[in-house]
Amino acid sequence: MNKWVVYGGGGHARVIADAIKLNSDFVVNFFDDNEALNELVGKPVMPYHENQAPAAKMIIGIGNNEFRRAISHYIVHEFGSLIHRDAMVADDVLIGEGTVVLAGAVIQSGAVIGKHVVINANVTIDHDVQIGDFCSIYPNSYIGGNAKIGTGVTIEACSAIARMADIPAVFDNIETDLY
Secondary structure (H helix, E strand, O other): OOEEEEEOOOHHHHHHHHHHHHOOOEEEEEEOOOOOOOEEOOEEEEOOOOOOOOOOEEEEOOOOHHHHHHHHOOOOOOEOOEEOOOOEEOOOOEEOOOOEEOOOOEEOOOOEEOOOOEEOOOOEEOOOOEEOOOOEEOOOOEEOOOOEEOOOOEEOOOOEEOOOOEEOOOOOOOOOOOO
């Protein structure tokens, strides 16, 4: 059983907590800057502190790509990658730290997924796709073989990205240090 801490106090954080529980792991607590939020799904919520559950793995449970990127720069906890028990991921897929793959997702052979990426429910990523860091792929989307998705890109729900498409990064020359 792995212990996890989740940074975030909204809907995406609850979805991640459910995936952790379904994988027979354990959420210790949530971190969030909202001082009015004290509890989420029966677990305590507190401002981030590196000494709180220091051995637990961290996932940033915030859907906004820019916020995930900014938060990732000051976290001291080790980031884990979370793959929902009902996702199907080929053995040779490379997945970066902090990435979440949710229920029903399929990731085919040769895909490379960056750091802190959100692969939502029922997403299909075909063979040899490259997805940059801090991307969000929303539910029921398809990314065709050999496509390249740049850093910080959001693929909206029910989108189809053509084979060999090349979507440029959105974080080039954008200030994302929000704190």
